[in-house]
Amino acid sequence: MSLDDRKLEVLRAIVEDYVSTQEPVGSKALVERHQLGVSPATVRNDMAVLEEEGYIRQPHTSAGRVPTDAGYRLFVDRLSRVKPLSPAERRAIERFLVGAVDLDDVVHRTVRLLAQLTRQVAVVQYPSLARSSVRHLELVPISTTRLMLVMIADTGRVEQRLVELPGPTHTDDVLDMRRKINTKLSGEKLSDTPPLVAALVDESDPEKRTTMACVASVLLETLVERSEERLALAGTANLTRGGVLDFQGSLRPVLEALEEEVILLKLIGEVEPSTTRVRIGDENEIDNLRAASVVSTGYGPGTTIVGGLGVLGPTRMDYPGTIATVRAVARYVGDLLAQN
Amino acid sequence: MSLDDRKLEVLRAIVEDYVSTQEPVGSKALVERHQLGVSPATVRNDMAVLEEEGYIRQPHTSAGRVPTDAGYRLFVDRLSRVKPLSPAERRAIERFLVGAVDLDDVVHRTVRLLAQLTRQVAVVQYPSLARSSVRHLELVPISTTRLMLVMIADTGRVEQRLVELPGPTHTDDVLDMRRKINTKLSGEKLSDTPPLVAALVDESDPEKRTTMACVASVLLETLVERSEERLALAGTANLTRGGVLDFQGSLRPVLEALEEEVILLKLIGEVEPSTTRVRIGDENEIDNLRAASVVSTGYGPGTTIVGGLGVLGPTRMDYPGTIATVRAVARYVGDLLAQN
DNA sequence: ACTGGCACTCGACTTTGAGGAGTGCCAGGG
DNA sequence: CCCTGGCACTCCTCAAAGTCGAGTGCCAGT
Numbered sequence: 148m149s150l151d152d153r154k155l156e157v158l159r160a161i162v163e164d165y166v167s168t169q170e171p172v173g174s175k176a177l178v179e180r181h182q183l184g185v186s187p188a189t190v191r192n193d194m195a196v197l198e199e200e201g202y203i204r205q206p207h208t209s210a211g212r213v214p215t216d217a218g219y220r221l222f223v224d225r226l227s228r229v230k231p232l233s234p235a236e237r238r239a240i241e242r243f244l245v246g247a248v249d250l251d252d253v254v255h256r257t258v259r260l261l262a263q264l265t266r267q268v269a270v271v272q273y274p275s276l277a278r279s280s281v282r283h284l285e286l287v288p289i290s291t292t293r294l295m296l297v298m299i300a301d302t303g304r305v306e307q308r309l310v311e312l313p314g315p316t317h318t319d320d321v322l323d324m325r326r327k328i329n330t331k332l333s334g335e336k337l338s339d340t341p342p343l344v345a346a347l348v349d350e351s352d353p354e355k356r357t358t359m360a361c362v363a364s365v366l367l368e369t370l371v372e373r374s375e376e377r378l379a380l381a382g383t384a385n386l387t388r389g390g391v392l393d394f395q396g397s398l399r400p401v402l403e404a405l406e407e408e409v410i411l412l413k414l415i416g417e418v419e420p421s422t423t424r425v426r427i428g429d430e431n432e433i434d435n436l437r438a439a440s441v442v443s444t445g446y447g448p449g450t451t452i453v454g455g456l457g458v459l460g461p462t463r464m465d466y467p468g469t470i471a472t473v474r475a476v477a478r479y480v481g482d483l484l485a486q487n
Numbered sequence: 488m489s490l491d492d493r494k495l496e497v498l499r500a501i502v503e504d505y506v507s508t509q510e511p512v513g514s515k516a517l518v519e520r521h522q523l524g525v526s527p528a529t530v531r532n533d534m535a536v537l538e539e540e541g542y543i544r545q546p547h548t549s550a551g552r553v554p555t556d557a558g559y560r561l562f563v564d565r566l567s568r569v570k571p572l573s574p575a576e577r578r579a580i581e582r583f584l585v586g587a588v589d590l591d592d593v594v595h596r597t598v599r600l601l602a603q604l605t606r607q608v609a610v611v612q613y614p615s616l617a618r619s620s621v622r623h624l625e626l627v628p629i630s631t632t633r634l635m636l637v638m639i640a641d642t643g644r645v646e647q648r649l650v651e652l653p654g655p656t657h658t659d660d661v662l663d664m665r666r667k668i669n670t671k672l673s674g675e676k677l678s679d680t681p682p683l684v685a686a687l688v689d690e691s692d693p694e695k696r697t698t699m700a701c702v703a704s705v706l707l708e709t710l711v712e713r714s715e716e717r718l719a720l721a722g723t724a725n726l727t728r729g730g731v732l733d734f735q736g737s738l739r740p741v742l743e744a745l746e747e748e749v750i751l752l753k754l755i756g757e758v759e760p761s762t763t764r765v766r767i768g769d770e771n772e773i774d775n776l777r778a779a780s781v782v783s784t785g786y787g788p789g790t791t792i793v794g795g796l797g798v799l800g801p802t803r804m805d806y807p808g809t810i811a812t813v814r815a816v817a818r819y820v821g822d823l824l825a826q827n
Numbered sequence: 828a829c830t831g832g833c834a835c836t837c838g839a840c841t842t843t844g845a846g847g848a849g850t851g852c853c854a855g856g857g
Numbered sequence: 858c859c860c861t862g863g864c865a866c867t868c869c870t871c872a873a874a875g876t877c878g879a880g881t882g883c884c885a886g887t
Binding site: 185186187188189192206207208209210 | 859860861862863866867868869
């Protein structure tokens with residue numbers, strides 16, 4: 148059975164009212180607040196159908212209706228009009244992001260901005276190393292048997308690791324290694340580097356091979372294996388808006404999930420180009436977040452994607468507004484990265 | 488009026504019972520659970536005095552007594568015996584901290600460990616730049632008009648900033664600057680560097696002065712002005728233990744405070760050598776944390792202090808245990824840093 | 828100085844009842 | 858055939874009232 152236009156209109160009205168009032172919405176209130184052009188009784192019939200189809204439900208008999216996860220899904224997919232950002236919001240974004248001095252700064256400003264605009268929990272992934280290229284590798288002698296390896300990626304990320312050398316090594320040899328490494332690796336995608344690093348060891352003089360092997364192993368760890376994805380989080384206090392009503396009474400599971408980087412990365416990290424992804428309630432694979440919704444998207448200079456960002460909130464959220472904000476922020480951040 | 492020994496014993500019993508049960512404790516329950524050697528009526532008289540002195544209070548008539556902030560303070564200062572760590576805890580600390588590969592790793596492991604052991608919110612400050620010395624400064628050419636400045640501190644912290652040069656600059660000149668800067672600044676406390684940086688500009692060749700000034704300004708920002716203190720936070724989910732009872736019904740203000748780095752730094756950053764600081768409820772200057780207690784201490788290699796760490800929880804917390812854990816973790820982290 | 832006894836207070840919990848929002852269904856009308 | 862007004866019904870919310878019991882303060886007695 149398919150739903151006719153009016154039923155969809157009723158669903159939209161229910162979602163919009165419920166999102167803004169946080170109270171189950173009844174047929175009478177619905178016709179008063181929206182120009183549906185029919186009587187409450189008719190709306191009731193439509194509601195009965197919508198309930199049968201699983202889009203809305205009653206918390207208890209003789210209460211109004213509340214959208215189900217499926218209802219929100221339908222709303223997002225077919226009923227929500229794109230809500231353009233207000234000029235004030237655009238200005239807020241620009242004001243917030245100009246003046247960022249480095250990548251850390253950009254990420255921190257972004258995550259706070261997102262949290263503030265959406266009034267929800269915001270998550271921003273640092274540009275993924277897996278999607279970056281090597282811009283420069285530096286070997287800094289700390290002592291005769293210790294180096295600091297610094298990797299600068301084209302996305303602005305900088306990673307450093309300590310290298311313990313097998314024995315005292317002369318500065319000239321370090322410089323030599325540094326030159327060779329850079330010649331070989333500069334400009335390469337991080338994911339393409341392992342064979343090149345192996346080649347570096349093979350090609351080096353026999354007497355310097357152990358030293359080079361040492362550096363190479365740390366290099367590999369830094370470039371690929373560790374593949375450390377970093378995150379920034381902000382706005383957890385927003386979880387407490389709407390009392391204990393959202394999130395079925397306990398913030399616990401949500402806060403727990405937010406502490407797991409792995410989980411957050413799953414949420415915002417899996418990005419397809421230029422798509423905004425919305426996960427509603429049960430659609431989240433993580434049990435702890437079955438009462439939450441996540442809106443996420445990728446960002447990066449131009450059309451490429453180097454990382455993900457998004458927000459998390461109650462299923463009862465303003466989807467059109469949130470989606471618009473997340474998209475806009477992602478675009479601004481992308482532009483910002485493109486400038487470097 | 489001074490309190491005799493038994494009254495203090497009663498106070499201790501009240502604190503201990505309330506901390507473990509989270510319920511107001513009455514005179515009868517008290518004599519049953521502790522060997523006070525007197526009758527409930529006597530205890531009641533003692534309680535009346537303790538209440539008059541402001542150490543305990545009744546949530547309402549005909550309820551048991553609850554410690555006040557002043558009561559906890561007295562308990563911490565005079566009544567709590569040091570609780571030695573269990574072997575299991577010692578082992579947990581060691582297991583958690585060995586295998587940390589760099590400073591980031593150490594800090595993250597520490598903060599998680601602390602949150603887990605105390606079952607509270609943990610905060611760890613990265614080694615403060617203000618207390619660090621320069622180990623090495625590196626200038627990495629990114630393009631002919633851009634450098635990346637990398638500062639490596641003796642505490643393991645690494646800061647980087649982009650430098651926009653006034654015009655194309657030859658690599659040799661960069662190397663020259665790099666050498667001069669290192670000669671001048673290596674080993675110096677960051678706080679002592681500003682005049683040295685100024686001298687660097689003064690001493691440089693006239694035609695290279697603008698370039699050097701450029702680098703110097705970023706250098707100063709990195710070394711001193713920005714003076715960016717970093718933090719790691721973990722265990723916010725622990726705030727939800729004990730229901731909504733702790734924190735007078737709303738986590739909101741606490742979560743808000745935890746989002747402000749400045750506030751957290753105030754809490755754990757002001758450290759005197761080898762002291763563990765306990766701030767109880769109202770003693771916190773931040774309004775949002777008037778229902779919380781903070782236990783903090785400094786850490787660093789040997790007896791020096793390079794940063795702070797601590798935990799935050801409800802005033803109703805296990806002070807002896809928490810204090811012991813915080814101290815132990817700080818000592819272990821200090822030892823770990825000393826090894827590098 | 829401590830104890831047992833006793834009257835008293837007051838929150839927690841239960842019961843009862845009125846009120847009302849909202850529904851489902853049905854018969855009638857365009 | 859779809860919409861509408863009417864009506865009986867459900868069941869939540871809220872307030873009032875009452876019981877229960879933990880815990881207290883005080884006092885007289887040892």
